[in-house]
Amino acid sequence: MRIITGKARGLHLNVPKNYDVRPTADRVKESLFNIIGNRVAGAVVLDLFAGSGNLGLESWSRGARFVQFVDNSRESLKLTGSNIQKCRAEADCRMLKHDAEAAVELMYRQGQRFDLVFVDPPYNKGWVQKILKKMGKCPLLSGDGWLVAEHSMHDGIAEAVPEGYEIFRSQQYGETVLTFIRQKGSG
Secondary structure, three states: EEOOOOOOOOOOOOOOOOHHHHHHHHHHHHHHHOOOOOOOHEEEEEEEOOOOOOOHHHHOOOOOOOEEEEEEHHHHHHHHHHHHHHHHHHHHHEEOOOHHHHHHHHHHHOOEEEEEEEOOOOOOHHHHHHHHHHHHOOOEEEEEEEEEEEEEEEOOOHOOOOOEEEEEEEEEEEEEEEEEEOOOOOO
């Protein structure tokens, strides 16, 4: 697993030693960032279910201004922290050990808003739906922000999209689907 481009291009990230964390495959990550394009430059990014920090650190490498990593696993945050240090990105990153739903509520109450939100939880456990429901009550997206959910093709999420939001793009890569969500009228 490596940083594809930007200021940390080619840097190999530390990977988990077990299967509790499923890092985004390089080809899916490359497609994701091709779709996002230049909107990552200067963005404030939230990497929910951070795992190894792969998506957030790719964003940072491509010019994101700030990245907030959230994970409930001490081991995942230790891995994320080691990758942040490896990238020398400590000044632009913050980690939070918290349950994802509770973290969304906490960050909303603190007034935090994000231009990009990555939701990449374990597949087929209903996590994407739970986060979408929570974000319907505690919106964290800036006015023209995007939420990108990585999920299984069996993990139907269309019915979980909160009122006022819309799926505007969906791409499938084998078992994996990237679903792009934004506020209605922000396109």
